[in-house]
Each structure stands twice: as C-alpha cells, then as structure tokens.
Amino acid sequence: MRLRSIAIVAFASVLLAGAPGHTQNAGVEEIVVTGSRMQEYDAAATPFVTLHKRADNLITRVTVVCDTRDLSQRKAELRATLRNLVKGAGQEKTISLGVGDEVVGAFDETQLDKVIEPDAKADTSKTTIIVKTALAPNDTFDAATARIKAFAARTAKVGRTEILFQHDWELTLINPGQYRPAVIKLVAEDAQRTAAAFGEAYAVEVQGLQLPVSWYQAGPLDLALYVPYKLTVRPAKP
Secondary structure: OHHHHHHHHHHHHHHHHHHOOOOOOOOOEEEEHHHHHHOOOOOOOOOOEEEEEEEOOOEEEEEEEEOOOOOHHHHHHHHHHHHHHHHHHHHHOOEEEEEEEEEEEOOHHHHHHHHHHOOOOOEEEEEOOOOOOOOOOOOOOHHHHHHHHHHHHOOOOOOEEEEEEEEEEEEEEOOOOHHHHHHHHHHHHHHHHOOOOHHHOEEEEEEEOOOOOEEEEEOOOEEEOOOEEEEEEEOOOO
C-alpha cells in the first residue's frame, strides 16, 4: 500500500537522524525518576503513545544520626550501625542501599568515613543514605514501604544511634534509554494506523524522535515512558 510505505520511510529517516544524538540516558545508571526529576503530565503536550512500566525500585532516604558526646565514640557508633545496615541488606533479596541524588550509586563499607558529617546540633553527627526495595509486578505501595520500614526497624542500632526516615518515597528506573526502541515501535504503529485512517491521499510526518526518553508517574509504583514527538498528517506528495 503506497500510504503505508510513505509512513515507514518517514519513520526510518527520523529514527536514523535521532539515534546518534541520544546520550542523556546512555549506560546502565539507576535514575531517580520521581521527586525533583518528575515530569508533570500535561494532556496538551504529552504524546498519547506511552509505554507503561513498573519502576525498578522504590527508595527513601534515611538519616543515621548519633549524639554521643565524644567525637571518636560517636563516629564509631555510627560506623557500626552503618555496617549493620550493609550486612542486613546483603542478607535480603529485595533490599539494597545506595547514595546519590538524581543518580543512585551503590553504598558499601568502603564509604563509611566519606558519608559521616557534622549535624546542625552540637555534639551530633549524621549520614544520609538511600534504602531501596526492588518492585515486583504484584507489589503494592503499602507492601513496598512496609519492607523498607521493617528492614530499618530490625537493624541493630549501636550506642545512641538512630535511623530517621525523611518520609519522601521516590521511584527509580535503571537505564531508561533501554526502553527507547519499544517506545518508538509503539509510535510507529500508531502513526501507521493514523495514516491509514486518512486514506492514500495523506501521509504522516514525525518529528522529535531524536529526543531522550521522558516519563510521568502513571500510578503509585508505575511510570509511563514516552518520547516527546510530534505527529503531523499532510497531503501525500504526488
């Protein structure tokens, strides 16, 4: 069908032009995709075609704080509690630890002294780390948050150390760019259906496929991934 071939050519040319420029989501980094990086859903600007995906992890930041007066003893107690967190996470299938802001890196015992810092209160030290839980397809928000809370509660706190929750829950996605081909495939299929609906006198043009994968939150633990493309229906060239 002549109309269908026009649509396919249009997609191929845009895709080939956009692929080399896609570097923002390259690699296998774990990205915090809610909170400060969350893109708000705008029905007037967000493309209709999206790929729905369960987030990889639910995370929260906890502050491990200690107010033992002696500095050396205070740091020793903090390090001991942090080691207990690391050891406990190593024994859990769904719990792990991390550090970072927009990109989450792994946290282990080699980083203990790097993350301990003075608190605003006198004779108090603290560190902030990320506790995360892997999300299963049948998970609920309450079940996932309960796993993290239970993990923190059963971790042994040494001396005057406490584990305090910051009460912000965020979602992460590992290597968002890996979903780009699947999103573009959905866009191509929708464009071909659109072109077919208008008949052979029309063709479609797609712009914006060189842009990186974006997202918005589609549920408590779910995301909608998309490429912010623009589809235009035009009269077919003779």
